[in-house]
Amino acid sequence: MTTTQGLARATPAPAQGRGRRSLGNAQAGAGWLFVLPMVVVLGLFLFLPVVMAAWVSVSDWSGRGAPWGGNVNFVGSKNYVDVLGGQGLAARDFGTAIRNNLYYVILVVPLQTVLSLLLAFMVNKRALRGKSFYRTAFYFPSVTSSVAITVLWLFLFSASGAVNAFLGWFSIQGPNWFADPRGVIHIMLGGGDGPAALQEPALFGISGWEWLAGPSVAMCAFILMAIFTTSGTFMLLFLAALQAIGEETEEAAMVDGASAWQRFWYVTLPMLRPTVFTVITLGLIGTWQVFDQIYTGTQGGPSKTTLTPAYLSYDAAFLSGDWGRGAAIAFVLFGIIVLFTILQRLILGGGDNTGTDRRAQRAEKRARTRAAAQTGGVA
Amino acid sequence: MSHPQRAVIAALATAAALTLSACGGGFTSASNTPAASQSANTNPISVLIGSSGDAETTSVKAAVAAWSTKSGIQAEVKVASDLTQQATQGFAGGKPDDVLYVSTDQLAGWAKNGSLEAYGDQLSNKSDFYPGLVKAFTYDDKFYCAPKDFSTLALVINKSMWADAGLTEADVPTTWDQLSAVAKKLTKGKRVGLAFGPEIQRVGVFMAQAGGGLLSADGKAQADAQANVDALTYVKGMLNDGSAAFSSDLGAGWGGEAFGKKMAAMVIEGNWITGAMTSTYPNVEYTVAELPAGVQKGTLQYTNCWGISADGDNKAAAISLVEFLTTTDQQLTFAKDFGVMPSVQSASAQYKTDNPTMVPFINGAEYAQNLPSMAGAADVIKEFNSQLAGLKSKDPKAILDDTQKNLQAIVG
Numbered sequence: 001m002t003t004t005q006g007l008a009r010a011t012p013a014p015a016q017g018r019g020r021r022s023l024g025n026a027q028a029g030a031g032w033l034f035v036l037p038m039v040v041v042l043g044l045f046l047f048l049p050v051v052m053a054a055w056v057s058v059s060d061w062s063g064r065g066a067p068w069g070g071n072v073n074f075v076g077s078k079n080y081v082d083v084l085g086g087q088g089l090a091a092r093d094f095g096t097a098i099r100n101n102l103y104y105v106i107l108v109v110p111l112q113t114v115l116s117l118l119l120a121f122m123v124n125k126r127a128l129r130g131k132s133f134y135r136t137a138f139y140f141p142s143v144t145s146s147v148a149i150t151v152l153w154l155f156l157f158s159a160s161g162a163v164n165a166f167l168g169w170f171s172i173q174g175p176n177w178f179a180d181p182r183g184v185i186h187i188m189l190g191g192g193d194g195p196a197a198l199q200e201p202a203l204f205g206i207s208g209w210e211w212l213a214g215p216s217v218a219m220c221a222f223i224l225m226a227i228f229t230t231s232g233t234f235m236l237l238f239l240a241a242l243q244a245i246g247e248e249t250e251e252a253a254m255v256d257g258a259s260a261w262q263r264f265w266y267v268t269l270p271m272l273r274p275t276v277f278t279v280i281t282l283g284l285i286g287t288w289q290v291f292d293q294i295y296t297g298t299q300g301g302p303s304k305t306t307l308t309p310a311y312l313s314y315d316a317a318f319l320s321g322d323w324g325r326g327a328a329i330a331f332v333l334f335g336i337i338v339l340f341t342i343l344q345r346l347i348l349g350g351g352d353n354t355g356t357d358r359r360a361q362r363a364e365k366r367a368r369t370r371a372a373a374q375t376g377g378v379a
Numbered sequence: 380m381s382h383p384q385r386a387v388i389a390a391l392a393t394a395a396a397l398t399l400s401a402c403g404g405g406f407t408s409a410s411n412t413p414a415a416s417q418s419a420n421t422n423p424i425s426v427l428i429g430s431s432g433d434a435e436t437t438s439v440k441a442a443v444a445a446w447s448t449k450s451g452i453q454a455e456v457k458v459a460s461d462l463t464q465q466a467t468q469g470f471a472g473g474k475p476d477d478v479l480y481v482s483t484d485q486l487a488g489w490a491k492n493g494s495l496e497a498y499g500d501q502l503s504n505k506s507d508f509y510p511g512l513v514k515a516f517t518y519d520d521k522f523y524c525a526p527k528d529f530s531t532l533a534l535v536i537n538k539s540m541w542a543d544a545g546l547t548e549a550d551v552p553t554t555w556d557q558l559s560a561v562a563k564k565l566t567k568g569k570r571v572g573l574a575f576g577p578e579i580q581r582v583g584v585f586m587a588q589a590g591g592g593l594l595s596a597d598g599k600a601q602a603d604a605q606a607n608v609d610a611l612t613y614v615k616g617m618l619n620d621g622s623a624a625f626s627s628d629l630g631a632g633w634g635g636e637a638f639g640k641k642m643a644a645m646v647i648e649g650n651w652i653t654g655a656m657t658s659t660y661p662n663v664e665y666t667v668a669e670l671p672a673g674v675q676k677g678t679l680q681y682t683n684c685w686g687i688s689a690d691g692d693n694k695a696a697a698i699s700l701v702e703f704l705t706t707t708d709q710q711l712t713f714a715k716d717f718g719v720m721p722s723v724q725s726a727s728a729q730y731k732t733d734n735p736t737m738v739p740f741i742n743g744a745e746y747a748q749n750l751p752s753m754a755g756a757a758d759v760i761k762e763f764n765s766q767l768a769g770l771k772s773k774d775p776k777a778i779l780d781d782t783q784k785n786l787q788a789i790v791g
Contacts, residue, residue, distance in 0.1 A: 062492030064470045064690075089758055089785050140613055159630025179627040181768055264438075302627070303765040318464050321488035 057327035057345045087205045090316075092324060093336035094332075095204025097307045103215040103289060104308070105340075108226045111284040116231040116279065117272075120238030121264075135239070142232040149229055150296040154178060177221045181303035183213025216305030223311055230286065234279045241275040242268070244245075272374060277348055281341055288337045309333040389427030422693035422766075423453035423702060427469070427476035429462035431651075431717060438716035451790040452696045473690055477697045479597045481524060481686035483515050483752040489686070490518040491754055496687040497521040498698050504705060507723040516684045524684035525705045528719035530649040531680045531743030532584055533647040534671070535634075538664040540565055552662050555588070555613060557771045559672035562622040565644035567642040573617065577625035578764040579750065580679065581647050584670055587677030587748045590663040593763075593786060594751050600786035602763075603779045610673070611775035618771050625768070639663055649681060654718045669739040681746035682722065755789035 032039075052067060061067040062074045082090045122128065123135045141149060156162050157177035164174030186194075193199070198208035217224060246267065253263045269276075291310040294300060300307035300315070309329055317326025426443055430436040440456045447454040459465040462480060469475035470489065481489065489495045499505060499513070499522025510584060511528035536551070544564045552558040564570030575581035579593075586592050591606030601607075617623035624643070631637035634646035639660030646652070647670065672680050685701040687694060703709060707729075710721035714730055720741050722731055731738050750760065762785055766778045 063467055063488075064469075064492040064494045065473050088788060089762055093758070093762075176628065176630055179630070181765075301492070301765070301768075303768045304762075318467055321467070321485075321492070 025202055053327045053330060055333055056323050059324055061323050063321050063323050073266040075324065079324040080332070082325055083328050083332060084204070092205040092330060093304070093307065093312055094309065094329060095206035096202065096210075096304050096314045098307060098336075099206060099211055099213070099307045100219060101290065101308045104219060104226070104290060105284065107215065107223050108230075108287045109280060110353045111223075112227045112231045112283055113276065113279050115227060116234035117276075119231060119235040120242055123235070124239055124242045139232040141229040142236075144229075144231065146292045147296045149225065152296060153221060153225050153293075156270050175217045178218050178298055179302050180217035181301075181305045183216050183305070184213055185214030187217075188214075196285055213305075218298060218302055219306050222290070222297070222306060225293065226287065226290070230283070234283070236280055238272065241272050245271050246261070273348075277345075280344055280348070285337055285342060288333065288340065293320050302372055309336075348357055368379065415730045420693045420695060421452055422696070423455065424478060424691075424693055424696055425464065425476040426454060426700070427459050427466060427479040428456060429480050431654075435717040437715055440702055442709055442712070443700070443757070446700050449703070450696065450699060454700065466667075470688070470690070472700045475688035475690055477691035477693060479686050479688070480527065480683045481516075482683050483681070484757050486516060486684070486686075487518055487752055487754040487756070490521075490523055493689055494608055495523055496689045496691070496694055496697075497523045498687050498694070498701075499523055499525065499696055502702060502705075504702065504723065507707075507725050508705075509722060509724060509744050511680060511747055511749065512682050512722050515680075515682055515752065518753075522539050524686045525701050526722035527683045527685050527705070528710065528722050529680050529682035529744070530651060530720060531740050531747045532581065532647055532649050532670065532678045533739045534668045535638060535648050535652055535668060536666050536668060537638065537641070537644045537645050538666055540570075540641075541666075544644075548549065551668045553679045553754060554671050555585075555673055558671045559617060559622065562617060562645065563620070569623040570641065571622060571629065571643050573623040573645045573647070574626050574629060574631075574637040575623075575647040577627050577768045579760055579767065580681075580764075581634065582611070582614055582767060583679050583748075583750065584647060584677055584769075585614055585673065587679060588670065588673030588675060589613075589677075590674045592748050593782070594790070598790065600783055600790045602783040602786050603776070606674070608776050608777050611770065611779065613673075615775055627768070631782060638665070650718065650720060650737055653736065667736055667739045668744055669767060676746045678743040678747045679745065679750060705733065751786070751790075753789060756786075759785045759789060 056067050057079055059067060059072050059078060060078075061072045061373075082088060085091060085096045119138050123131055123138065125131075128134070157164075159176040161177075163177070167174040177179070194209035194212070198212065200207060202208045202211065249267060249271070250263060253267045258266065258370060289310050290308050291314070294306055294308055294311040295314070298306045300311055310333060313326045313329040313333065315326075316322045316329060319325075389521045426439070428436070428439055430439070436456070436458055443454045443456050456541075459477065463482075463485060464473065466479050466481075466485075466489075475494065481495065486495070490497070499516065502525055505513075505522070508526050509529070512529055513522055516523050516526060534552075540720065541550075544561075544567075546561060550561060551555075552561050558573070565572035579586075583592070586607045588609040589606040591601065591604045591610060591773070593600070593602050593607075595601045595604075618625070626632070626634045626637040626643075626646070629637045629642040631640065631642060634643075634648040635652045635655045637643045638646040638648070638652070639656060641663065653667075656665060669676070685704060687697045687701065691697055705723065707721070707723055710723055710726050711729055711733070713719055714721055714726070715733065720737065721727070727741060727744075730741060744757070750756070759782065763778070763782045766773065766781065770778070
């Protein structure tokens, strides 16, 4: 906006519209020239691979030679049908992966958001001693490689690991975390095979009873890990937002006689809404893409209860040599993430950029552009 | 997770590999043809291996270097950190390594898409390989690649626990009933009598002994056969009466760990356990016995082969290298250096003399079964294993029926 204005003012006003246009073209050319390196890099390493993956997902490419070679055939939606429809192994694996990841998302996103907000509040307190120590400490897991943390977790949660030793102090016999495939909801319901009505294969070939299993004990360890590692990252976002809120706002609320809770709930939190939106969006995207922990930790086991779509995609393509299915899973996963982000946007109203706000902004922008063009023309 | 853009990249990793492959592809086809038509092809050879450790790497490097000196053709050994993935990228890029380790799991996929050369019939020592191993590397009636070495499963017994329970050499079990009996005697406190991994790669021995197995002799799916139900029912019984346990339920990564840490008095493991015992648990004394028989003797065997890439530009040299690496003498050297069992029958007698403790393992070659390895079999086995982990509370018949359904989808 400002740039347009600045440019328009700085340029000597041409007498006719035609001259203006050719100058605009020259500038556009220069502009393209400047962005060319980035366009090439993005095109070569992002756009082209996406197109190729899309092609692989509808082809029978077997992994030998280039995927557009002569012996690669178009198979239409076969790979997608294998994954999304029917009762075959491919569909059931995908269903299991979606179920596992869904529980992961449902538990990780709210918990990490609340925890990071809490942490941000704590380290934002003026009265807190050793503030910078806590900030560093909470943020530390975020800068550590997730592979390193996963390995650490495997040790902590092993059958005779530190976590179970700790539980032992309270006479609790801890589970064999990473080898325990039982779903926590099943455990709470007392195990068994569940009612007959839930035995039939339902969505994606997974029975209703299996859908209701809840995250397995192994997945719970990963859930704890995700909350532990990411809440530091998001704490930083909340902290920045909190610091952007001036002290006078808080003081004004105090003068009005608001209690601490009221100040938080009615003043601070609404002002943090854009950040909450960001954190939840990033959280949703990140949790649907969980891969490195699974790859280093369990490879989907025990009993496929830590299988996730991202890992399944890798497994199908690189290990089973079923490239079309792997690519199809990746695209379905992409669709899921987009869907969830849109849903969340509708529910939360998109932070500060609500529909009305955006329309107002656009209208204002148009008005200013017109004004700038006129001033430019006159000057 | 902590890297928001990571998974987008992971999801498209496939594609990224392809982009690069596109460049590679062009060059290969250009340089390949003229080289192949020359009589004296001296193109260098690259060998991709997935090594079990320094001992194996050093030994293979020395052997390849010896061949290199003899033949005058340069050869380089590369150790892969993730063999399947690196080999896959090579095949996709059109510039694969000339010679590489190929597991039975990968054979079908790579044979089917034409990545591997079916050179088995050109080997001069073809008839010397164990027939069961040749069968493992036969796809579509073609003998694809020379078995590198092999392993079988046997019963590994802790000597002192055995003696403490008042058992003697005469008590080494030869039937299922005897196995249950000694397992019960050896169970004490938290220690179980018998342990094995929660996977068909171990539990499958009982299916073989019951006269079953996932595939019938003529290659039909028979997961739901009564013999298999009997086998799993037997295993389930032992798991539930506490005399046997899955190594994972004991908190061990594999049978060898459970055995070395004295969580179990006996384990069903392959000959690789001897290496782990020497290096990690040198204080545990053990003895090895052949597995007990059900209606017949039965064990499982595992093997890798020396695959040769169809797109390699010096296949003749590659075959000559493989012949060199599979000679009786060279295999005995490998056996000495890193504890594998020679894949040729002519090495058997010498091997037994050199390694008396390993005799039960190599005897298994006579009756060992291969697990199914056709395209898609790995997924079926994974699914079977995922259900097997819950065998204690599941109905063996239900697991096997489900497996039968999955297996039928890929056989025939």
